[in-house]
Amino acid sequence: MDSAYFQTLSRYNRWANQRLYAACLDLPADDYHADRSAYFKSIGNTLNHILVADRLWMARFHAVDPHITDLAAIPHPDRADLWAARQKMDEDIITFFEGCDNALLATDLTYLDTRGMMKTVPRRLTCGHFFNHQTHHRGQVHGMLSQAGLAEPPPLDLIYYFHEYGVAA
Secondary structure, eight states: OOOOHHHHHHHHHHHHHHHHHHHHTOOHHHHHHHHBTTTBHHHHHHHHHHHHHHHHHHHHHHHHHOOOOOOOOOOOOOHHHHHHHHHHHHHHHHHHHTOOOOHHHHHHHHEEEETOEEEEEEEHHHHHHHHHHHHHHHHHHHHHHTTTTTHHHOOOOOOHHHHTTOOOO
């Protein structure tokens, strides 16, 4: 896992979010907020969780206190506000990883977890976790879109991104 790989994942993240949010923004409000027995219950709650977790990790990557302890917080109950915040975060993620080099990725990241415990993990692994976490929860939202009756939730697989943009990571 080198810097070029994470730079590719940062652009893929934006692409996947654009596709996923396009489907979610068109849903009736009842479908968007419905409890679908997922970990964070609804599509809206899960999308908020992804953003909250991204804010948490980006703060850690920048070595600042994230002031986040509730990973189930709903900072943006309004879909349009959430989408605007998501777009800004995606650009921040791309900017951060474009500035990330292999020397930085070879270092450890020390941070406080949400329970106040000090953790030290190789930075490249935390970056891998960061992108894996997004993919995991986007997959949950994708499943909830199917439950909501969306005939064809958008394909989000990384390989589709590679084919669309001719990317080789």
